[in-house]
Amino acid sequence: MTESSPTAAVLIIGDEVLSGRTQDTNLNTIARFLAALGIDLIEARTVGDRKAQIVEALNALRAGHDYVFTTGGIGPTHDDITADAVATAFGVALPEHPEALAILERRYGAEFNAPRRRMARIPAGGTLIANPVTDAPGFQIGNVFVMAGVPKIMTAMLEDVAPRLRTGAVVHARTVRVTGVGEGSVADILSAAAQANRDISYGSYPFGHGSVGEIGTNLVVRGRDAMKVDAAVEALLVELAAAGIEAMQT
Known part of the structure; x- marks a missing residue:
């Protein structure tokens, strides 16, 4: 609305959304969340589980807006490639984050297997976003906030995101x-x-x-x-x- 108001974009990631098997509700939740903070949601894109497509979209969005929010693709399965794509977009490594590793070890105990360990990989320089529902964290790197695709988890993560944002005048x-x-x-x-x-x-x-x-x-x-x-x-x-x-x- 005005030049002083922060702008934002949403990147929805997942073949299940594009196929119609899963109906996305996260965009509406994020739009309402941002409106209450006086942040203008300008753009939203949906891409599949293809690394090159995620990287291209993310780089375009983060260059054009103050904030980018991604949802989906940070779970333990082979098609959860959002962390890999974000690391590539920023040109950084994707090591295991010690705090994330400790959180997941406490959560799963003896059931903390290799697939679940994948969720501890955070792009270098990233900071964790708390997940009070299932503990597995999201992360922030630069102006990008990477969150879960499950609506209940994503909504809970927004509580940790809100204090990090520059707000504007409410519409x-x-x-x-x-x-x-x-x-x-x-x-x-x-x-x-x-x-x-x-x-x-x-x-x-x-x-x-x-x-x-x-x-x-x-x-x-x-x-x-x-x-x-x-x-x-x-x-x-x-x-x-x-x-x-x-x-x-x-």
């Missing part, structure tokens, strides 16, 4: 519900409002298409100055009323 959002007409009927009004208020974001989200019930659209007004957002909503309601369009703030 305030208001919704105006338009009923009885489709979004094409309000497009000109919305466009004029957007042109008149460059520091305010306007979005239109229609509902009821193809159904017998009520049709309309939700107009969402966003901005970092709450007073300006409220004023923009009031102005929008006036313009809609003047055009004979039924609308109300929800």
Whole structure:
């Protein structure tokens, strides 16, 4: 929204997401997490379990944003290659991290086998991200935060990530519900409002298409100055009323 606000990107890693076997919910969780901190989520990509593809995407994203959050691919199996790819992207070695090793040894005891030991490999220079659910840590290196793909674990890891981030001004959002007409009927009004208020974001989200019930659209007004957002909503309601369009703030 503004130049002073940190920006972020999400890289979702896993063949299971691309195949449709697993429905990703992590993006929504991270988006809400970042919004509460005033960090603008600008971009999201999904890639498979292919090292070259992960490296390429990660290097592009970390160069273009203040923060990058990856999910998936840090487990004990052969296709968990995120740590390898991150190490390659940063041009560093991938040794066993002593603290990670100790955490995993305590967790698994006599069942701490070679596959589980793979999870102790952390790119050189990386710091651990705590995992209060299963203990196996994620890690941070540079502006990249590498987390688990399992939603419950990823969400728990965000608690350790939050204090490390530079925050910005929170975005305030208001919704105006338009009923009885489709979004094409309000497009000109919305466009004029957007042109008149460059520091305010306007979005239109229609509902009821193809159904017998009520049709309309939700107009969402966003901005970092709450007073300006409220004023923009009031102005929008006036313009809609003047055009004979039924609308109300929800």
